[in-house]
Amino acid sequence: MESEKLFNEFNAVSSKEWKQKIQFELKGADYNETLVWESPEGIKVKPFYHVDEFENNVTVSTDVADFKILQKIFVHDVNKANEKAKDTLNRGAESIRFSIENENISLEDLFSDLPNETILYYFYLPFLSNDFVTKIESFSKQNKYQITLLIDSIGELAKEGNWFENLENDFAKLNQIATKNSLPFLNINAVTYQNAGANIVQQIAYTLAHVNEYFNRIENINTPITIEIAVGSNYFFEIAKLRALRMLFNILAKEYNHTSDCQIIATPTKRNKTLYDYNVNLLRTTTECMSAILGGANAVSNLAYDALYHKDNEFGDRISRNQLLVLKNESYFDKVNNPADGAYYIETLTEQLAEKALALFKDIEANGGFITQLIEGTIQRKIAESAQKEQELFENGKEILLGTNKYPNKNDQMKNDLELYPFVKQNPRKTLVTPIIEKRLAEKMEQERLSQE
Incomplete structure (x- = not known):
């Protein structure tokens, strides 16, 4: 009550009065040219947002308090993967994502002495085997492990250029899994779109169209769908991206009587990460993880600062995990749900991104759907066009990567x-469609610097 009395002493200032004051301070400079800027998505961003220009909050449930710190582990040696999982869980990780190379592994050895019931385990499968899915489900039930499978045939087509087998066989197997298996199994790999240079509207629309193909081709999807998404450095836009995606997913799912909310796994993008002055990657990933959390990601998997050029290592993993631990336990990012609600700027961005993405989604559906446009090369061309625009901004110094195209340290070697090849890899092979190629902004500049060392 005291605060109400305090604020009642001040006269309300309208958006019109604010704008008049700003124009006076500009001393003749044009308001729109000086202070309003346009994003790559075509959204005009104003210098301020006011309650009298705002009608309703965008309804998105973002349970930030529930976000899990996710550790990714590649399973090459089962015993080493098991030891790493136990170590990371003891040091702050709350969920594990295993990348499984093949189905000839011992689940008993992989899960030896790992906690059950309280921890969610993801299994990323870059192959399609119904027998292995049945094996995992049986193991899960017998040992009371929470397991979510990550299988994405369309993502395989988009990223690698081929189905696991072919369209007909892949969807026959997926339908069989949907009918006979009780574990969540469908994954949408939207990370590829961001890392390849798609703008935010494209990322949301392509993810929706990707999901829609599954809704159309798989009967009775009764388990939650997982969406893996990459987060860029445009802080408020990325918060709005996740909120808009969740909102549109639920609208789309309702049309198919799918009642489960999507599960979003977020990770920092590779697109803006650099070899030189690599410690700046720590700053980039920190703000990107913040956007992911505030946008409502269910799990966040950080990217190690040296992931571009070093093999997995204990130091890089520990630092990346500790960034999330600081955000959760010292910055209290897990204490408030729906933190973006009522922030006029974020609410407006959410609404505008959702509207533009929905329009693009409808256009994709009107022109044959996502798979058809992948086969025709339309999606690849649109992403390449967006990536080229961003690349030109970077090369002209308008898109800044500190330590690379701004204030570079010439002594860096x-x-x-x-230890790893950090650039686009050439892998000539026969493909059904042109793969969507992930590429970082700084690659050309870095290759030139490396050649001069």
């Missing part, structure tokens, strides 16, 4: 530190 990286040639002898490369």
Whole structure:
């Protein structure tokens, strides 16, 4: 009550009065040219947002308090993967995502002494085997493990250029899994779109169209769908992206009588990460994880600062996990649900991104759907066009990556530190469609610097 009395002492200031004051301070400069800027998605961003220009909150439930710190583990050696999982869970990880190379692994060895019931385990499967799915489900029930499978035939087509087998066989197997299996199994790999240079509207629309193909081709999807998405550095836009995606997913799912909310796994993008001045990657991933959390991701998997050029290592993993632990336990990001509600800027961005993405989604559906447009090459061309626009901004110095195209340290030497090849890999092979190629903004500039060391 005291606060109400305090604020009642001040006269309300309308948006018109604010704008007049700003125009006076500009001393003749044009308001729109000076202070209003347009994003790559065609959204005009104003210098301020006011309650009298705002009608309703966008209804999105973002249960930030429930977000899990996710550790990704590649399973090459089962015993080593098991030891790493136990170690990371003891040091703050709350969920594990296993990437499984093949189905000839011992689940008993992989899960030896790992906690059950309280931890959610994801199984990313870059192959399609119904027998292995049955094996995992049986193991899960017998040992009371919570397991979510991540299977994405359309994502395989988009990223690799081929189905696991072919369209007909892939969907026959997926329908069989949907009928006979009780574990969540469908995954939407939307990370590829962001890392390849799609703008935010495209990312949302392509993810929706990707989901819609599954709704159309698989009967009775009764388990939650997982969406893996990459988060960029445009802080407020990325918060709005996740909110808009969840809102549109639920609208679409309702049309198919699918009642489960999507499960969003977010990870920082690779697109803006750099070899040189690599410690700046820590700053980038921190703000990107913040956007993911505030946008309502169910799980956040951080990207190690040295992931581009070093193999998995204990130090990089520990630092990336600790970034999330600081956000959760010291910055209290897990204490407030729906933190973006009522923030006029974020609410407006959410609404505008959702409207533009929905229009693009409808256009994709009117022109044959997502798979058809992948086969025709339309999706790949549109992403390439968006990526080229961003690349030109970077090369012209309008898109800044600190330490790379702004204030570079000429004494940095990286040639002898490369354990991994950090650029686009050439892998000539026969494909059904042109793959969507992930590429970082700084690659050309970095290759030139490496050649001069």
